[in-house]
Amino acid sequence: MIRIENLSFIYEGSEKKALSSLSLHIPKGSFAGVTGASCSGKSTLLRAVAGIVPHFMRGRFFGAVKVNGVDTLDTSPQKLAATVGFLGEDIESQMICETVEEEILFGLENFAVPHGEIEGRIERVMEMFSLAPLRKRKISSLSGGQRQKTALAAVIALSPQLLILDNPSAELDPVATESLYEALSALNSRGVTIVTAEQKPGILCRFATHMTVMSEGRAVLNGSAQQVMDETELLRSAGVMLPRRAELSGRLAAEGLYRGGTPLNIPSAAEMIRGMAQ
Numbered sequence: 001m002i003r004i005e006n007l008s009f010i011y012e013g014s015e016k017k018a019l020s021s022l023s024l025h026i027p028k029g030s031f032a033g034v035t036g037a038s039c040s041g042k043s044t045l046l047r048a049v050a051g052i053v054p055h056f057m058r059g060r061f062f063g064a065v066k067v068n069g070v071d072t073l074d075t076s077p078q079k080l081a082a083t084v085g086f087l088g089e090d091i092e093s094q095m096i097c098e099t100v101e102e103e104i105l106f107g108l109e110n111f112a113v114p115h116g117e118i119e120g121r122i123e124r125v126m127e128m129f130s131l132a133p134l135r136k137r138k139i140s141s142l143s144g145g146q147r148q149k150t151a152l153a154a155v156i157a158l159s160p161q162l163l164i165l166d167n168p169s170a171e172l173d174p175v176a177t178e179s180l181y182e183a184l185s186a187l188n189s190r191g192v193t194i195v196t197a198e199q200k201p202g203i204l205c206r207f208a209t210h211m212t213v214m215s216e217g218r219a220v221l222n223g224s225a226q227q228v229m230d231e232t233e234l235l236r237s238a239g240v241m242l243p244r245r246a247e248l249s250g251r252l253a254a255e256g257l258y259r260g261g262t263p264l265n266i267p268s269a270a271e272m273i274r275g276m277a278q
C-alpha cells in the first residue's frame with residue numbers, strides 16, 4: 001500500500017535533511033507504528049505519505065513515495081484524501097467549524113458522502129469517541145482531549161482505506177488513549193491500513209503489527225513489534241524511551257535470569273515473572 005524509495009527531504013529554508021535515504025514498505029492491512037526521539041523525522045515521514053510534503057510544506061524532495069501505486073508527486077493531497085485520512089500534530093489548523101457536529105459533517109459533505117449515510121456515520125464515530133454529549137458543543141469550549149477526539153472522529157467518519165495519525169494520543173489521558181488504540185485496532189481488523197507515530201513505543205508495540213524506529217531522518221529499525229522491541233540497545237541509542245516492562249526484561253536478561261523476548265504487554269510481562277518464579 002505504501003512504498004517509499006530512497007526518500008530524502010530538506011524543508012525550504014533549512015540545510016538539514018529531515019529525511020535521509022529512507023526506504024520503507026508498509027503492506028495493505030498493516031497497523032504500522034512509527035516511533036523515535038523528537039526531531040527524528042516521524043512527522044515528516046507521515047506528511048510525505050499524505051502528500052503534504054512536498055505539496056503544502058515545500059522543500060527539496062528526492063526519491064519516491066507511492067500510495068496504492070500512485071506517486072505522491074503526480075497527485076495532490078486533496079485527491080489522496082479521498083482514500084487517505086490524515087491527522088497531523090497541529091489539530092487546530094485542521095479544525096474549521098464551530099461545533100463538534102459541524103466539524104464531522106463538514107468532511108462528509110465535502111467528500112459527497114450520500115445523504116442517507118451521513119447520520120449513521122456521525123453516530124458511529126460519536127459512539128467510538130464518546131462524543132454524543134458534546135455533539136452541539138462549540139469547539140472553542142472543548143478541552144484539548146475533547147478536541148483531539150473530535151478531530152479523530154472527523155477523519156475516521158470519512159472511512160479512509162489508509163489512516164495516518166501523527167501523535168494521536170498527545171492530548172488524551174491514558175484511558176482515552178487505550179480506547180483510541182482499541183478503536184484503531186478494530187478499524188484495522190476491518191481492513192483499514194493504519195500508520196501512527198508516537199514518541200513512546202509502549203502503546204504502539206501492543207497494537208502495531210509492524211514498527212519503524214526513526215533516528216536523524218533514517219529508519220534505523222524496521223520489523224514486527226517483537227523484533228523491534230527486542231533491540232533494546234538500538235532503541236536506547238536512537239533516544240527512544242523504553243516502556244518499564246522492557247527495562248525490566250532487559251535487566252533480568254543482563255543478570256542471566258530471563259532469556260525470552262521483551263514483553264509487549266502486561267500479560268506477557270506477568271508470564272515472564274511467573275516463569276522465573278517457577
Ligand SMILES: Nc1ncnc2c1ncn2[C@@H]1O[C@H](COP(=O)(O)OP(=O)(O)OP(=O)(O)O)[C@@H](O)[C@H]1O
Pocket residue numbers: 011012014016017018036037038039040041042043044045057089199
Ligand atoms: N516546517 C518545518 N520547517 C523546517 N524544518 C522542519 C519543519 N518541520 C520539521 N522540521 C525539521 O525536520 C526535522 C524532523 O522533524 P519532524 O517534525 O519530522 O520530527 P519528529 O520526529 O516528528 O519530532 P517530534 O516528535 O518532536 O514531533 C527536525 O530537524 C525539524 O526541526
